[in-house]
Amino acid sequence: MDKEEIKRIVASVNTFYYEVKDRELDHFEYLGISKTATQKEIEDKFQNFLHEFPPGSDSQISDPDIKERFAYILNRGRQAYNIIADYNKRAEYEKNGFREKSEIPEEEDPIEKARNLYRKGKTLYQRQKFLPAISLLEQSIAIDPKADAYLLAGMIQTGFPELRRKSEQNLLKAVALESWNAEPYAALGLLFYHERLLKRSEGYFRKALELDPSHALAKRRLLEIAGPDKKDIIGEVQDRIKKALPSIFGKKKK
Numbered sequence: 001m002d003k004e005e006i007k008r009i010v011a012s013v014n015t016f017y018y019e020v021k022d023r024e025l026d027h028f029e030y031l032g033i034s035k036t037a038t039q040k041e042i043e044d045k046f047q048n049f050l051h052e053f054p055p056g057s058d059s060q061i062s063d064p065d066i067k068e069r070f071a072y073i074l075n076r077g078r079q080a081y082n083i084i085a086d087y088n089k090r091a092e093y094e095k096n097g098f099r100e101k102s103e104i105p106e107e108e109d110p111i112e113k114a115r116n117l118y119r120k121g122k123t124l125y126q127r128q129k130f131l132p133a134i135s136l137l138e139q140s141i142a143i144d145p146k147a148d149a150y151l152l153a154g155m156i157q158t159g160f161p162e163l164r165r166k167s168e169q170n171l172l173k174a175v176a177l178e179s180w181n182a183e184p185y186a187a188l189g190l191l192f193y194h195e196r197l198l199k200r201s202e203g204y205f206r207k208a209l210e211l212d213p214s215h216a217l218a219k220r221r222l223l224e225i226a227g228p229d230k231k232d233i234i235g236e237v238q239d240r241i242k243k244a245l246p247s248i249f250g251k252k253k254k
Contacts (some may be wrong), residue, residue, distance in 0.1 A: 005059050009070075012052055016225035017069040020076075026081035035094075039085070046081045053077070115142035122152060132157050134163075139169075147177035151184050158191045167191055182212035189221060198225050 020030065028035050033045045038221070067228040083089045083100065094102065094240035122134035137153040151174040168191060174184035189204035197211040202225050 001057060001060055003055075007059070009053065009057055009111065010061060010063075010066055013066055013070050013073060016052075016073055026086050028098070030076060030080045031084075032083065033037070034099075042081070042085050044211070046077070046085070049077050049081075099147075105230075110143050114146070116142045118146070118149050118152075121149075125152060125156055145177075147174045147181065147184070150174040150177065151181075151187060154184070154191075155187050158187065158194060161246055164191060164195065180211065182208040182215050182218070185211065185216065186215055186218045189218060193225075201225065 030035075031045055031049055035041055037045070039197045039247070053070065053074050055074060058067050058074075061067050061070065083093050117140035121131035121133045121140060124130075124136065134153055134156055137149050137156075140149045141153065150170045154167045154170035154174060157163035160167075168188070170234065171184050171188045171191065174181070176187070178184065184193045186208040189201045191210060192194040192201035192204065193196070195201075202222065205222045209222070210217050212218075
C-alpha cells in the first residue's frame with residue numbers, strides 16, 4: 001500500500017471518527033444504510049465501508065491515536081454489519097427499538113430506587129441544599145411511601161413558612177406509619193412551636209416524651225412553653241408514663 005493510499009485512509013479515519021464519536025447512531029445510521037435496505041444493499045454498503053477502511057492497513061499507520069480511531073471505526077462497523085446482515089438478529093434489533101440488549105438499561109428495582117432517592121435527599125439536606133432535597137424525598141415517597149422519607153421531608157419543609165401546611169401533612173403521615181416513634185411527634189411539636197400555636201405544640205411534645213422520656217428537644221421546648229411559674233411539666237409527663245407502663249417503672253431492684 002503506497003503512501004498516498006495511507007494518507008487517504010488517515011484522512012478518512014479522522015473525518016469519519018469526528019463525525020460519529022459524539023453521536024448516538026444505530027447500526028443502520030453508522031453504516032449509512034436505509035432501514036428498508038435489501039440484503040444485497042447491505043452487503044454492497046459494507047464492502048464500500050471496508051474499501052474505505054481496509055482491514056490491516058492500520059499496521060502502516062505510525063500515529064497511535066489514529067491507529068486507535070481506526071480500530072474503533074472498523075470494530076464498530078463489523079459489529080453493525082453482524083447484526084443487520086443476520087435476519088434473526090436484525091429482527092430482534094428492530095424489535096428492541098434499534099438497540100442491542102446490552103444497550104437497554106435494566107430497570108431499577110423500584111424499592112431500591114426509592115431508597116437511593118431518600119439517601120440522596122438526606123445528603124442534600126445535610127449539605128443545607130433544602131429545596132433539592134425536598135424534591136428527591138417527594139420522588140422517593142411517590143415510589144415507596146416510607147415514614148423516614150415523610151419525616152425528613154416534613155422536617156425540612158418546617159423551615160419554609162409557605163410549605164408548613166405540606167410539612168404538617170407529611171409529618172402526620174409519618175406518625176400514621178410509625179406511631180411508636182417519638183421523632184415525628186417532636187417534629188410536629190416544633191412545627192406548631194414555630195407557628196406560635198403553643199397548645200398544639202405542647203400536646204405533640206408531651207406525646208414525644210411519653211414515647212421517649214429522654215427526648216432532649218421535646219423536654220427543652222416543653223420547659224420553654226411551660227415557663228418558670230408553671231408546675232414541673234416534665235415530671236407530669238413522666239408520671240403519666242409510669243402509670244401507663246407499671247411493669248417497667250414499678251420493678252423493684254434486687
